Amino acid sequence: xxxxxxxxxxxxxxxxxxxxxxxxxxxxxxLPARVCVVISDNPLAPALSLAAEYGVPVVVVEPxxxxxKITYEEAIVTALREQGVELVVxxxxxxxxxxxxxxxxxxxxxxxxxxLLPSFPGLDAQQQALDYGVKIxxxxxxxxxxxxxxxxxxxxxxxxxxxxxxxxxxxARILAQEHVLLPxxxxxxxx
Ligand code: GRF
Numbered sequence: 001x002x003x004x005x006x007x008x009x010x011x012x013x014x015x016x017x018x019x020x021x022x023x024x025x026x027x028x029x030x031l032p033a034r035v036c037v038v039i040s041d042n043p044l045a046p047a048l049s050l051a052a053e054y055g056v057p058v059v060v061v062e063p064x065x066x067x068x069k070i071t072y073e074e075a076i077v078t079a080l081r082e083q084g085v086e087l088v089v090x091x092x093x094x095x096x097x098x099x100x101x102x103x104x105x106x107x108x109x110x111x112x113x114x115x116l117l118p119s120f121p122g123l124d125a126q127q128q129a130l131d132y133g134v135k136i137x138x139x140x141x142x143x144x145x146x147x148x149x150x151x152x153x154x155x156x157x158x159x160x161x162x163x164x165x166x167x168x169x170x171x172a173r174i175l176a177q178e179h180v181l182l183p184x185x186x187x188x189x190x191x
Contacts, residue, residue, distance in 0.1 A: 005034040006186065009085035011076070011093035012040050016047025018091035018112055021179035022186065023054045031183045036083035039076055041095060057083065063095075073100035080105070087189060090144060091182065097144050109144040110189075112182045114174045116140060116156055121149035126171045135161050137170065139178045141185040155188075157181045 010019050019038060025031035038051035043060045051058045059079045066072040077100060080088060090097070090111040097109060115125035117140040120132075129137040138158040143151035157177040161170060 003034075005032055006189070007036045007084050007086045008033050008089055008186065009080040009083060009087070010035055010038045010051075010089045010091050012038060012045055012047035012091055013042045013094040014045050014047060014092050016045065016050045016092065017175060018178055018182050019047050020050055022089070022091070022183050023050070023056070025183040027054070031187050033087075033186055036085050037079055039079055041093070047092070069098045070100055073098050076101060077104045087186065088144075089182070089186065096148055097146070099146070102144070102146060107143065110141055110154065110185065111144050111149070111151070112178050113140045113142065113149050114171065114178065116158065117142060117149055117153060124167075126167050126174060129161060130165065130167060130170065137161050137174065139174050139181055141181055155181060155185050 010022065012019055022031065023035060026033055026035065035056045037057050037059055038047065039059045039061055040048055041061060041063060043062060048058050061072065061075045063072050066075065086108065088105050088109040090109065101109065113125060115129055116138045120128040136158050138156055140153055140156045142153045145151040159174050159177055
């Protein structure tokens with residue numbers, strides 16, 4: 001029998017504030033999910049200590065220890081499967097998902113991105129938004145496919161760009177909305 005708690009695997013590369021938002025909402029009972037494993041490609045990611053604080057198993061899978069992307073992603077898939085993960089959440093994971101990850105979790109991988117896609121995919125989305133002069137930006141949760149930030153959009157939150165915004169101020173306001181949007185989408189995803 002399936003539990004009522006959606007088993008999540010969260011892939012990270014860095015800070016982990018979105019992971020923190022997920023873990024906090026699970027702890028308070030707002031999000032009926034369970035983070036079974038946090039996997040990082042970066043052994044120094046602050047997200048790893050955050051996961052440990054919550055007692056979540058962590059696995060570091062460093063690309064440099066593998067001959068190529070296939071074996072690297074096979075190690076990730078093994079770690080996800082060992083923990084019974086049903087939904088993979090990319091939360092600041094700084095790599096493009098490849099065929100092994102996509103093939104093993106088809107339609108079961110989501111990502112959060114700090115712009116209103118399809119505008120400003122890739123790195124430095126907030127800087128791109130400021131450079132372009134858009135008056136509204138925001139964040140997007142989308143399914144992951146082989147195209148960078150290119151999968152079908154699930155949900156978005158708009159954030160106004162203020163005349164005196166810097167990358168730091170705009171990023172902070174978008175990030176606050178990311179922390180609301182990502183747990184909400186996870187809670188709404190049907191198994
Ligand atoms: C977030 O802005 C997210 O949208 C992007 O990477 C950043 C990760 O931040 N994909 P954090 O590690 O969750 O704090």
